[in-house]
Amino acid sequence: MDNFRLNILGCGSATPSFRHQPSSQVIEHRQRLYMIDCGEGAQLQFMRMRLKMNRLNDIFISHLHGDHFLGLPGLLSTMALHEKGHSVTVHTFERGAELLRSMIDFIIGDTPFNLNFNIIDPTKRQVLIDDKGLTVTSFPLYHRVAAVGFLFAEKPKGRHINGEMARFHGVPNYAMEALRRGEDFVKPDGTLIKNALLTSDPSPSGSYAYCTDTMFDRRVVASIRGVDTVFHDATYGDSDAHLAAPRGHSTAREAGEIARRAGARRLILGHFSKRYTSEEMLGRQAAEEFSGDIILANEGLRIDL
Ligand SMILES: [Zn+2]
Structure with missing residues (x-):
């Protein structure tokens, strides 16, 4: 299975609204699920989207504002009931780990599953998986x-x-991995069969960058350069641009500029302020900066990466 897919569980900003849920996403890669942020209500959205808790082993928390992690105690409590023997790693800052440890200790006590923390240093680039x-x-x-x-x-x-050519030339199963790597095949009688006769080009590899919450900053471009799909903070439209930087957020136009500078193919806008009754204009403003595909995030949306 080669699936690589983004599921949007919530894409609203901090103040609760009836329009959007707080931040949470799930990336599916092959058979595994990776959750990014876990705002309130994320577990219900998770179930609504028919994602499976027994496939969720990693949860990444972008920062410690409530709208990005307050769903976690609830989600972990549910997992404690149903996913005994399961293993979950929460990737978060030292303070987040401390807070969650004491909360879990209080709410769940002895977790019947294996709960680990991987500490993120927010000042540098770090390989987590x-x-x-x-x-x-x-x-x-x-x-x-x-x-x-x-x-x-x-x-x-x-x-x-x-498959047909491989059978025709009698390639045994154990030699398939070498073919996938691009090696030629040598028959028992010494005849060499060129790899190009037996294989075709691999599927392209996907990449995805999650960039919220953040103000506009070109250092983000350097971190995600060449990425295929970028999700970027687009809390505000042009009319409220003066609020963006002081509150640590971006406008949709700025999100467009980041995507363009990074050379992305596709931009997903999200973390919408509750003040807008439609996000269409955010899409238009971003499109003035970025000519690639633009998608407005929405709860329940699934996007192949
Ligand atoms: Zn925040």
Whole structure:
């Protein structure tokens, strides 16, 4: 399975509204789920989107404002009831780990699952996960408090094997991995079969950057340069641009500029202020800066990466 998909559980800003839920997303990669931020109500959205808790092993918290992590005690309490023997790693700052540890201790007591913390240093770029198919890296954002973004990057994939040709040339199963790596095949009689005859180019590798909460800052561009899809803080429109930087947020136009400078193919706008009854104009303002695809985030949205 090569699926790499973003699920948006919540994309509103701090003040609760009937229009949007607080921040939370789930990345699916192959059979695993990775949650980014866990605002209030995230577990219900998680269930509504038919995501499976037994596939969720990693939760990343961008910063310690309530709208990005207050759903976590509830989610972990539910997992404690149903996911005994499960293992969960929460990637957060030292203070977040301290807070969650005491909260979990109080609410759940002895967790019947294995709860680990991976401490993020918000001042630097840090590799959080590096497995066979995916790397997850945190990088500094520029908010009113320490905050980080996350970059999910698929590793280069193996070449596709042409099953018919492989059978025709008698390639045994154990030699398939070498074919995926691009090696030629040598038959037992010494005949060399060129890799190009047996395989075709691999599927492109996807990448995704989560950049909220943050004010406009060009250092973010350096951290995500060349990314395929970027989700960026677009709390405000032009009419409220004066509020953005003082509150540690960005406008949709600034999100467009970051995506353009980073060379992204696609921009997802989110973390919307509750003051707008429609986000259409945010999309238009971002489009004046960025000519790639622009998507307005929304609860329940699934996007292939
Ligand atoms: Zn915040």
